[in-house]
Amino acid sequence: MAGKIVTNGSTALEKIGHWALVISCVICMITGFGFMFRSLDIFQKIFGLPHGAKTVHHFFGLVFFISLILVFLIWVKDCGFDSEDIKWFKVFGGYIIRTDQHFDLYKFNPGQKIFFYYTIIFGAIVSITGYIMWNPFAWSRGAVQLSYPLHALSAFMFALGFIGHGYLGSWANPGSLSVITSGRVTRAWCDHHRPRWTRKMVKEGKLKEE
Amino acid sequence: MVEFKTQKAFMIYPEKCTACRACQVACKNWNQLPATKTINRGTFENPPDMDPFNYTKIKFNEYGNGSDYGIKWLFLKQQCLHCTEATCMIVCPSNGALYRTPEGAVAFNPEKCIGCKYCVMTCPFEVPKFSEDTKTISKCHLCHDRMANGLSPACAKACPTGAIVYGDRDKLIAEAKAQGAQNIYGENELDGLHVMYVLADSPDKYGLPVNPKVPMTVVLWKRFIKPLVKWGIPLTALAVLLHFWLHGPHVVSEGKGGEK
Known part of the structure; x- marks a missing residue:
């Protein structure tokens, strides 16, 4: 089977949800850090002066929230933990320190599952606090004042996750990025990273190969 | 502690205030602020609060004094207190929207204000006000345009009783202490306010926070x-x-x- 290409590594909805989240997240981070650091006001200026940057931040904040809900609904069923995950945790999947150990995983490894919940939790906090900050007069001063540091902190956590996730999904694991761009990955990649999923797809005749 | 070339400030003596509100009128006049419609709320106090077009206001604090006439007023001139450790300047995300004048006042540039309302929600004195018409904040700027030309701010100029004294900050404090003032509100609060009060009672009786702090x-x-x-x-x-x-x-x- 080696050498074959699997073409349906991810569905169209998964790709749309993922990249809508990435794009809105990047734009909100650029404009947001432009607001946090006044020395980085170039990030405000490239989006049409501070006024424009604020509008852009609000609009893409909305896109972010909608795509966050979308990816939650798409992937929550694939992100439950099982017994195989415990074995994975013992060596952390060989991600940080490389090992040759193999795991019978379904679609995501436990690290990815943790990142899923990490994204949903901090994404939810950043969205809720952002909504409060958008129209502060509808809320008490205490609630708004608490939203400011929470918004900054969750955005920071999101930025850290973004760096780690982007690295592990691209340079650290060659061949992985295409699963979410074109959806095309080698059969060997499928057998290695998601063996249980591959077997199930083969059994159901849903694995598209060329 | 921020250092200023010559720190200018107000020393306000509420005991000398008769609530004539000439300061409110002078402020409106100099800053060309439009009139706002208010209603009779059964008090002489008007307008009800500072708003985008009312940078300063005399607050009427009414207390019973036990006599047949039954009332004692504590008047407070409300306005921006121009803190040295100014929360509004700490939170403002837009360069130059809130800025420090050479004399120590906190002024604002409406063209650079993006209307995020951070300052409105965090100011310990709830001074900056947001206008839905202009989509920007506004507040007292201590008439920095008059100060830059060696004039006293409009409200101090108009005050007929000498309740608002304008001058060098150090001299004002020394003067108040020489007259026997025990507690000068604003001498040390938030690293020193540029609007200080010689209060005859505790700050909360005037509606001022007892211990103002950056939240x-x-x-x-x-x-x-x-x-x-x-x-x-x-x-x-x-x-x-x-x-x-x-x-x-x-x-x-x-x-x-x-x-x-």
Whole structure:
């Protein structure tokens, strides 16, 4: 089977949800850090002066929230933990320190599952606090004042996750990025990273190969 | 502590205030602020609060005094107090929207204000007000345009009783102490206010916060989380690069995945 290409590594909805989240997240981070650091006001200026940057931040904040809900609904069923995950945790999947150990995983490894919940939790906090900050007069001063540091902190956590996730999904694991761009990955990649999923797809005749 | 060339300030003596509100009128006049419609709320106090077109206002604090006439007024001239440690300037995300004048006042530039309302929600004295018409904030700027030309702010100029004294900050404090003032509100609060009061009673009786502070959440946000972001993001990026350099990519070889 080696050498074959699997073409349906991810569905169209998964790709749309993922990249809508990435794009809105990047734009909100650029404009947001432009607001946090006044020395980085170039990030405000490239989006049409501070006024424009604020509008852009609000609009893409909305896109972010909608795509966050979308990816939650798409992937929550694939992100439950099982017994195989415990074995994975013992060596952390060989991600940080490389090992040759193999795991019978379904679609995501436990690290990815943790990142899923990490994204949903901090994404939810950043969205809720952002909504409060958008129209502060509808809320008490205490609630708004608490939203400011929470918004900054969750955005920071999101930025850290973004760096780690982007690295592990691209340079650290060659061949992985295409699963979410074109959806095309080698059969060997499928057998290695998601063996249980591959077997199930083969059994159901849903694995598209060329 | 921020240093200023010549710190100008107000020393306000509420006991000398007769609530004639000439200061309110003078402020409106100099700043060309439109009139706002209010209603009779059964008090002489008007308008009800500072708003985008009322930078200053005499607050009427009414207390019973036990006599047949039954009332005692504590008048407070409300306006921006021009803190040295100004919360509004700490939270403002737009360069130059709120700025410090050479004399020590906190002025604003409406063209640079983006209407985020951070200052409105965090000011310990609830001074900046947001206008839905202009989509910007406004507040007292201590008539920095008059000060720059050697004139006293409009309200101080108009005050007929000498309740608002304008001058060098150090001299004002020395003067008040020479007259026997015990507690000068604003001498040390928030690293020193540029509008100070010689109060005859405790600050809360006047409706002033007893111990004004930059809100804890703002301290957390700007003094802890902001540096965390500043160092956390580059260090994480560096850690990722280091990991790539030490361990390299995790390559899945052909056929290897086939072993079951």
